[in-house]
Amino acid sequence: MDAATRPVGPGRGAVAARLNVTSTGPVDAPVLLLAHGFGCDQGMWRGVLPHFAADHRVVRYDLMGAGGSDTTAYDPERYATLDGHAGDLLAVCAELDLRDVTVVAHSVSTMMAVLAAVREPGRFRQLVLVAPNPYFLDDPASGYSGGFSAADLAEVSAALDSNYFTWAEAFAPLIMGVPDEPGLGEELTASFCRVDPDIARQLLRTMFTTDFRPLLPEVTTPTLVLQCRADAMVPPSVGDHLHAHLAGSTLVQLSAVGHCPHISAPAETAAAIRAHLLTLR
Amino acid sequence: MRDYAELWEHAPSGQLLLDDDGLITAVNATFASWTGHAVADLLGTPFPALLPIGDRVLYTTHSLPQLMVTGRVAEASVQVNGADGRRHPALLSATRVTAGSSGAETRIVLVDARQRRRYEEELLAARRRAEESQALIAQAEAELTALVHHDSLTGLLNRAGLLHALLGRLGEGRTDRADGAVPTVLFLDLDGFKTVNDALGHTSGDELLQVVARRLRRASRAGADVARFAGDEFVVLDDVTPSAAGGVADRLLDVLAEPVVLQGVELVLAASVGICSAEVPVAPADLTDAADLLLRRADTAMYRAKAQGRGRWEAHRPGTADPGAERLVLLEQLRAAIRGDELRVHYQPRQHLASGTMSGVEALVRWQHPTRGLLQPAEFIDAAEESGVIRDLGAWVLTEAVAQAVRWDAAGGPPGLQVAVNLSARQLADPDLVPRVAGVLALAGLPASRLVLEITETALMSDPDEALGTLQELRSLGVLLAVDDFGTGYSSFTYLKQFPVDELKIDRSFVTGMTTDAGDRAIVASCVHLAHAMGLVAVAEGVETADERDALRALGCDQAQGYFFSRPVPSSELPVPGGVVPT
DSSP states (O other), X not given: OOTTOEESOSSOOHHHHHTTOEEESOTTXXXXXXXXXXXXXXGGGTTTGGGTTTTSEEEEEXXXXXXXXXXXXXXXXXXXXXXXXXXXXXXXXXXTTOOSEEXXXXXXXXXXXXXXXXXXXXXXXXXXXXXOOSOOBOBGGGTBOXXXXXXXXXXXXXXXHHTHHXXXXXXXXXXXXXXXXXXXXXXXXXXTTOBOHHHHHHHHHHHHHOOOGGGGGXXXXXXXXXXXXXXXXXXXXXXXXXXXXXTTOEEEEEEEESSOHHHHOHHHHHHHHHHHXXXXX | OOOHHHHHHTOSSEEEEEOTTSBEEEEOHHHHHHHOOXXXXXXXXXXXXXXXXXXXXXXXXXXXXXXXXXXXXXXXXXXXEOTTSOEEEEEEEEEEEEOGGGOEEEEEEEEEOHHHHHHHXXXXXXXXXXXXXXXXXXHHHHHHHHHHTBOTTTSSBOHHHHHHHHHHHHHHOOXXXXXXXEEEEEEEEETTHHHHHHXXXXXXXXXXXXXXXXXXXXXXXXXXXXEEEETTEEEEEEEEOTTTHXXXXXXXXXXXXXXXXXXXXXXXXXEEEEEEEOOSOOOGGGHHHHHHHHHHHHHHHHHHHHHTOSSOEEEOOTTSOOHHHHHHHHHHHHHHHHHTTOEEEEEEEEEETTTOBEEEEEEEEEEEETTTEEEOGGGTHHHHHHHTHHHHHHHHHHHHHHHHHHHHHHTTOOTTOEEEEEEOHHHHTOTTHXXXXXHHHHHHTOOGGGEEEEEEHHHHHHSHHHHHHHHHXXXXXXXXXXXXXXXXXXXXXXXHHHSOOOEEEEOHHHHHHTTTOHHHHHHHHHHHHHHHHTTOEEEEOOOOSHHHHHHHHHHTOOEEOSTTTOOOEEGGGSOTTTOBOOO
């Protein structure tokens, strides 16, 4: 964990504790809420963080089942759809009383952000969707290509299973000192991208099989879409689909390759976000 | 010096170097021979392309970020696509190092893991089987819960099941749903079910309940909960907007209105429905109370619907207090008030119109409520009448008014001053009424002719035969009788002629309109004529102006009372002795 990053509060709220919410930057500055993607945790934002921490209150958290989240609070029914996760995002906003929030979401979290913005539009200033995909499966009837077939989905589940024990072991409870004790950075690094395999399995199935395309026209929050080159998770045509169906959205093509531009090209990603950040309305 | 190039080429593991974009820049002979790929075909291609799609996704979303951030990945289980399409299980480890000006380089080591992968697959299969058996146990538990929560006769939810469903919905109930739907209870009671049960037997009664259950299920949305609450009471629970709830009730009433044939007899069912929409959100600690309140309010609304006739629905009116609960509290307080010292009698004088002298007073009850102040009868008489508390209340007023008449006599009040006391329909039907009146008069020592009992026209006509007998007994005591609120009921003149009454009190609504409305004036005139034709005294109520008094005088009306002469006042404020009412 970065030295400037502090777990929220000394009197950390229930949501903050459950989802390992951390905050950095001036508390009265505009809010950037960073939501990480599938298979990883909030640590993936570390390259982007320094570009915003001086003039933004940057809040990060771990998705339920990832990183330092409290998996004893996992309820399979609640998280059977992305609604439960979207509810978590809103709960973080509510507990920390975040207003006029710019959400920067990656991968599966992009659709959680979309759900949250449809449910509570007044909460958000802007959505920044990094490598979003509203529907991973191909839908030949509508001419939509999400990049995956139903058979591919089975393969992905099997791949998760084949790493089950490695992941399960990696997710064994961390032995940690007091959270705000300095010098924990390296120890956390060793467990970076911890994911509970059972929870990941459900999330993977949900994110692959849920078609979020119908939700897109309901989004009224201004949206920035960042698309990468050669992203194994997102075919190029998906960016156009999003741009066409998210009213008033901006589509930016990054030169970064792969699915995680905030990791492979943090400077370019940060610059693209900053160039399109909406200032106070 | 050893030949490290040789070690690289023929190391016991497949080895690859990747550039910053994940493209293969070098690959060793071990990997090439193991997978069947030619080295030249691999160079410059993206490494993830060698992985089947599932592993590619996990490599992209999990291993690669880990590698980029921490610089290493240890023993990820993957398969590598061979040139012939076969998959080669392997353990992937990697490090990422910054190599001078050329940027970062990724070094990948792949170890054959056929054996290990097989073990892991078996372990995982065992684990999944264990999870399945756990799921079976959970399913058995769920089935047991279902039994506990369902009514065996109809298969609908029972009371416990309904409560469970209701608590669930209230717990989730949000105010910000786009469609505005909130958990809504439709409480349904069959009209006249008891008659069917009594006439056709319990088996037919049960069959009827099953028919009703099927119809309610059919008429409700798939997501709705339908319950048999008790006996012939059913509840439909659904998330609907308050404005749409009436439509749901209409649909339920419609399907129930189709005839049912039982034992060759065609029955037409009807039901009454009470609706109450939940006020959400509900705090977790308040869920049980909120559920109870919702059901009670719907029940109360149902009774209101039933009171208006068969086949109707009524909705709870939000913002109003719970009438049922409020009424119970009121009655409890009223009982205490009768026992305690909170009731008062105020007296309103009446005047001989011809002479201007006071002819008598009407005793009117007031309730000095400890917190709500002085209450008028309108605020508690109906509840008292419906509950039977009216008997004790009426007895108290009668006793007090008679005692007051005796006190006035003792203080030298006008001789023969009459005291009028109201009797309700329920009191009139009370078999103890006549002996009680006789007892009160005897105990106080007041001549019966000084007491006037006023009975509304409506009360008299609700059961005229019964009333006739009671009135005759009262009359035989020597008590005078008046028909109150005359003109507002549906008097049968046949009965009116038979009733041994002494006065007709003309309802205030006609008196109020008589100076402006010719129709009202005609009615008052008719009442006066009718009274006189039957040998009765005509008394006008609600006189508020000198014009009204003069008009009544002109019509020949005998007596009058109203604010123009005096409001009802405590006995101490009455202009007695003296007996002249200021005009």
